[in-house]
Amino acid sequence: MKYNFNDIEKKWQNYWSKHQTFKAENNSDKPKYYVLDMFPYPSGAGLHVGHPLGYIASDIYARYKRHKGFNVLHPQGYDSFGLPAEQYAIQTGQHPAITTETNIKTYRRQLDQIGFSFDWSREVRTSNPEYYKWTQWIFIQLFESYYCKDSNQARPISELISVFEAEGNSRINAACDDDVAPFSAEDWKAMSSEQQQETLLKYRLTYLAETEVNWCPALGTVLANDEIVNGVSERGGHPVVRKKMTQWSMRISAYAERLLQGLETIDWTDSLKESQRNWIGKSVGASVTFNVMSSEMLKQVQHDESERHSEIDSESHHTIEVFTTRPDTIFGVSFMTLAPEHDLVLEITTAEQKAEVEAYIEATAKRSERDRMADVKTISGAFTGAYAEHPFTKEPIPIWIGDYVLAGYGTGAVMSVPCGDQRDYDFAKHFNIPIPNIFEGVDISEEAFADKDNTIIANSDFLNGMNYKKATKRAIYELEQIGQGQGKTNYRLRDAVFSRQRYWGEPFPVYYVNGMPQMIDVKHLPLTLPEVEKYLPTEEGEPPLGRADVWAWDAKQNKVVSNAMLKQVQHDESERHSALDAESHKDNSVYPLELNTMPGWAGSSWYFLRYMEEAAQRGEAFATEDALKYWQNVDLYIGGSEHATGHLLYARFWVKFLKDRGFVTVEEPFKKLINQGMILGTSAFVYSLMHSFTVKTISSNYGIDELKFPNVFIPKASYDSFNKGEFDTSLKLGLDIIKKEFERKGFEVEVNWDKVSLNPIHTDVSFVNASDELDIEAFKNWRPEFKDAEFVLEEGVYKVGREVEKMSKSKYNVVNPDQICEQYGADSLRLYEMFLGPLEQAKPWNTAGITGVHGFLKKLWKLYVDDNGLKVNDAEATKDNLKTLHKTIKKVEEDIENFSFNTSVSTFMIAVNELTDQKCTSKAILEPLLILISPYAPHIAEELWERLGHSASISTAAFPVFEAKHLVESSKNYPISFNGKMRFTLELPLDMSKEDIEKAVMAHEKTIAQLEGRTPKRVIVVPGKIVNIVG
């Protein structure tokens, strides 16, 4: 009987679906285990073989855990809000919901055919209103919370209001905007409702703020930094400008320290933790306040040093705050540098320097961020003419501006210590500013000395003779004494902008009364997306929701109403001089709704919690307390490393917040995380020959414009030699073809070798066979412009060039899993994806190699079934059989625990090869073997399991137990090495003593031959391992 994988796989996929084999229960005596994949965005292109890699790995692990007796939750869903569907809607007018639905169908079909053990009953879709109702709910919880730095957690905003009412904000230690002014209880009560709301907004964990964004006028939207390439939008190449906009932000910065500390408690790769650490960017140091000297003070210093304290002009008193990680070097400050955008620059600049400073500011403003970054080497700056006073020496310090200081980091100002910082050093050298040396025995004539761990401070008053640690402590203490500084920790992590000017995202549950945001009551959620006639921004530059006709909130009836109602109210309001009584007015409760939508990461920041809840219970909460308590967090999370600083950081932030407010019980969502490596495509290239001929005679039949340049392709070898400056025969043949084509049309042309150019062009990999030969007919039919293409052949064929690149539609190198499943089966695909190499590593796909694992499955089949049917019998297992089985159990178990799936596929091959050689038919061996293989190749395992007489799915069978006794050996084939190099092996009993081993080895003829009469200096015998003879 043949291994008919197509029928078998269909049969078992139907069986699993019908019997809900992989449905997880929310209560069970078994221990829980939660295996999660990063859910996909359902793109129109469908899956290529790179996508399922992580899913296959997690599926193997999930199935393994079931065999090991765990209650496994292994769900799947769709991150179904997103830009491509919206882009498609803009182009075609098709509603993104329809596009998304269609794409999901394709995804589901493709996923099903690979045989995953997903519990589809718990599927989530972020664009489903029943789902985003709870995304909106979380947003409201964030709005209703502030971050208390004393208890280090988020707390209800109502608590804050009580404190404000009782005593103002003087004793509140909370994360808030920098510009919150102190106020008393009386001040608070005196505020208008709007003023109070405005104040509270500065404390809320999600808040409205003016943020500078990358605005793309052509697309009508804000772009993230990585959506901008070379100063223009990645999509479409439109110009991008910096613009201030009022947008929702998330106060993730409040959680910076906890996000950093939490990394210590989770099992993620070092590189991933490292990128989160870099992103959070903690630096410990001090903030130091420098007083700007007035011109009078300055004169005093210059004229009479002894009386410099006598007079202080308080009128024009400015201070500059800086952040430094090196307060120990404070006596090395010889100038200060402000970012050109710093608020104080224009105020402190002297009349003489005004022109220069303004010119410099203008010049830097013109340069885009990209230019500034690309051009790190050029040093530029301008002197403001102003001086600051050194906090200890009271010496004047010149204040400069320079674009190497970034407005967005720290305070946008630095105390420049040229002897200890290379950038300060370069700046000082460039502008001839003194570079005082404050390090003992260090030469700073060539470069700055930045090594803080090997330094003794000198020329620094009370810091002399101290090391970095001591000096830092002392400097901070002294600064505190004079009230000009304190220890400070700075984080790079910025608050996250949460508004997008797009249609296909979650609407904010927000309406505006007198410009102040109001939350829609939770019981009226979800607030669903309105219909719009076009998915583009409005002519006025409003987001697409600005086009909706029914997008106003009736706060009395608590429902969305037509904008017409709104206009009436506004109209009336503008005429309120007529002393209209507001209460008598029926429609005064209609307000505008928020026009922005939430970003892609909103829905993905909590979806793993939604899976915990069974579908039937999903109405009442984002997940019930019982479900959250039972599943806790994700035990194993598999996904791409591209989410290192986005999704993975935001999800941790939201979970920490939900924990603070008592909605979940865990601090970290993902206990263990693995990044699967990318599967790369093998692109195929043809080499197009171009030549600008000098035309000598123009044909009378054709105008020069009508003459199409013929497409001629030459072999890879010609391309390679061309790049070395050579012209081979094939290339000359190619030129001849072009020339003849011209001549046929009556043009006389002259070959010019300097004008030959060759272009590699991607061709679809499906036109290429295993020997790299191009199907020329298929290529010609591919695109109209190649219809008349000419190929210069080698030995009758055209061989393409190959290059390994990211698998992508635009590179025509995608391999579709559908065809693989059709031709070799899902089990082959699963095994092969695992066999390619380590899970976390990037590796090239090569379909030809799949015959190896496919052959293995056929061999496995033949071990159980032949032409007469089932071969397996009750024959007693031989010693060899048991040895093979148990070493396989041991290895496979270790491999799965270590996520080394590639090596276990090899182990299966070895086991099947050995058992085939042993002609094993024993059920006692072949039955447990099937369980070992079933996580990897579940379909064939189920089929053979059934044929062995089982009625229940193999997925419930217990994992075989390893017994060491079957691997006990009595002898060892010792490698005998000379000076560490193995020369021959010698079979010796394992219980032989060291001395006897040495004797046996020394007496061996090959040892004697190897030594050639020399006496060895030493003989190392490691019993059970190796013998090494040193001579």
Added chain:
RNA sequence: GCUCAAGUGGCGGAAUUGGUAGACGCGCUGGAUUCAAAAUCCAGUUCUUUCGGGAGUGUGGGUUCGAUUCCCACCUUGAGUACCA
């Protein structure tokens, strides 16, 4: 520049605490079977060699009886980050 990975046959890769380098598979070569092909099976396949052997895991050093594995320096590739004070 900094941070993190990684460099092993023609290719993907294996060698789990330092102990037989190249498991397993692809590809390739030869053979069997076949009218032929596919499929299947058997043998070989790091390089080199005077067939005794010799060399060999990016390069150069070091530690060790012994290094793909540990240490130092360098080179290359990939990923992330970017003037972070």
